[in-house]
Amino acid sequence: xTARIGVVTFPGSLDDRDAQRAVRLAGATPVPLWxxxxxxxxxxxxxxxxxxxxxxxxxxxAIARFAPVMETLIDAAKGxxxxxxxxxxxxxxxxSHLLPGVLTRNAHMRFRRRSQRLRVENSATAFTSHFDPGQxxxxxxxxxxxxxxxxxxxxxxLEGEGRVVFRYLDGxxxxxxxxxxxxxxxxxxxxGLMPHPxxxxxxxxxxxxxxxxxxxxxxxxxxxxxxxxx
Amino acid sequence: MARVLVDVMLKPxxxxxxxxxxxxxxxxxxxNGITSVRIGKRIELDFEGEADLEQAxxxxxALLANPVIETFTLRVDEGS
Numbered sequence: 001x002t003a004r005i006g007v008v009t010f011p012g013s014l015d016d017r018d019a020q021r022a023v024r025l026a027g028a029t030p031v032p033l034w035x036x037x038x039x040x041x042x043x044x045x046x047x048x049x050x051x052x053x054x055x056x057x058x059x060x061x062a063i064a065r066f067a068p069v070m071e072t073l074i075d076a077a078k079g080x081x082x083x084x085x086x087x088x089x090x091x092x093x094x095x096s097h098l099l100p101g102v103l104t105r106n107a108h109m110r111f112r113r114r115s116q117r118l119r120v121e122n123s124a125t126a127f128t129s130h131f132d133p134g135q136x137x138x139x140x141x142x143x144x145x146x147x148x149x150x151x152x153x154x155x156x157x158l159e160g161e162g163r164v165v166f167r168y169l170d171g172x173x174x175x176x177x178x179x180x181x182x183x184x185x186x187x188x189x190x191x192g193l194m195p196h197p198x199x200x201x202x203x204x205x206x207x208x209x210x211x212x213x214x215x216x217x218x219x220x221x222x223x224x225x226x227x228x229x230x
Numbered sequence: 231m232a233r234v235l236v237d238v239m240l241k242p243x244x245x246x247x248x249x250x251x252x253x254x255x256x257x258x259x260x261x262n263g264i265t266s267v268r269i270g271k272r273i274e275l276d277f278e279g280e281a282d283l284e285q286a287x288x289x290x291x292a293l294l295a296n297p298v299i300e301t302f303t304l305r306v307d308e309g310s
Binding site for chain 1: 245299
């Protein structure tokens with residue numbers, strides 16, 4: 001049976017369809033989830049896509065964090081369900097306190113859109129096992145509020161525990177502290193990043209095919225979990 | 231009706247590019263004596279009955295401000 005991966009649509013989500021497509025191209029079945037329902041439909045993993053949920057009013061992700069679907073998702077994530085937050089999804093994971101820190105306005109005040117080189121710093125998470133440690137990949141970044149911020153103590157803790165998953169190379173597009181592009185929780189099942197792996201899954205439109213690795217990683221992770229449980 | 235005013239400000243150590251952009255525009259107005267501009271939010275909460283400061287504080291703590299980067303103060307608007 002193929003893995004079923006949920007993609008949540010909030011009012012203002014933009015990249016939910018692209019995320020569903022990436023899931024399909026990676027070999028799993030995408031399952032649309034709706035922000036207004038608590039049901040997770042028995043999915044094996046969840047993606048919170050990019051966009052501007054609830055208009056990003058107040059702060060990016062601040063209102064989405066209280067959507068009905070998040071009630072069940074936060075508990076499920078704490079229980080080990082793999083959850084990937086991309087861009088606005090990363091902001092929602094931070095606002096939900098599933099990941100530490102917060103994303104703030106880019107230091108230069110501009111919306112930045114470009115193909116971005118990244119280094120995979122942690123290839124042991126549920127979403128990065130198909131990368132080699134230290135592998136350099138290129139996937140698009142596109143945001144106006146992508147500057148990762150946390151206090152020094154938290155940053156040191158993240159670095160010490162290997163929880164910085166992706167770091168910007170060739171210039172930091174947002175002024176993110178310590179060039180952090182993505183982080184994980186202590187268990188490695190929740191990952192958030194600002195760049196968009198779902199936009200780098202096909203030669204026709206992507207800067208590369210490097211994004212696909214995140215989706216095939218979680219499918220492999222789910223296969224291992226199922227095998228271990230049977 | 232009673233109104234509670236919530237002021238949300240970025241912590242001093244958090245970069246405020248919006249405030250910097252405004253500060254950088256001031257010389258164009260002929261203003262040169264202002265060394266820093268920081269921008270926050272003021273949020274007005276109107277209660278049906280009496281102002282419930284405790285509830286307002288809970289709302290501010292959970293939603294209106296993010297304690298990682300912001301602080302908030304609240305007060306009853308005596309003029310309301």
